[in-house]
Amino acid sequence: MSSIFSDPFFRRGSTLLGGEAIETDSNGPIAGREVVGQVKAFQDVTPTGLGERHSNRLVFCVAARYTGTANLTSADAGSLFVFDNTASTGDLLASFKDKATATNAKAGVAVGVLDEYIGGNVVVRPNDIVWLVVKGPTTVNQTGSSITKGKGISPSATAGAVASASTTAGDLVCGQKLAETSAAAAGVRVNMHSDAI
Secondary structure (H helix, E strand, C coil), rough: CCCHHCCCCCCCCCCCCCCCCCCCEEECCCCCCCCCCEEEEEEEEEECCCCCEEEEEEEEEEEECCCCCCCCCCCCCEEEEEEEECCCCCCCCCCEECCCCCCCCCCCCEEEEECEEECHHHHHHHEEEEEEEEEEEEEEEECCCCCCCCCCEEECCCCCCCCEECCCCCCCCEEEEEECCCCCEEEEEEEECCCCC
16 A cells, blocks of 8 residues: 555644654754655545544645744644745655735645644644645635635635636636635635645
């Protein structure tokens, strides 16, 4: 069996380092260097409780290091982020810090959804590693009016959220809406697609 389906390092809804101390050396954080940029496939199920199945599709996630300065919490779960394409490692899927917007996420820039199951006491600390969904079904924050089922989605002007895909040349279409969601709902179920993997 391909390694993409096995040994996922850590489950969704958690981080690689949990509450452990994050040690660094002259090259930056030590723990997880062999993990960042790895792509793993998960079943589309809730990783806690009874493991509710949402679909029979696979969810492809990238283990990425968070390089921001403030902790990410459940309020950030489901937010759309841009991968840091200035990473010194040369791996364009190795790290992230900024939420995606209509201006910083143009065509050709890799984006991912922060694991929507991050919550409770789980926080993503600076230099910790977490899953970002790059392909397959996930729930992402939306802004503006309700997005029509089957329509494309793009990063909106609101950082970390998506809106109906624009027809403006150069805009990034990063997925497609899967199910009807009311305009008042914070999250929308989408099928992410990425050429990065």
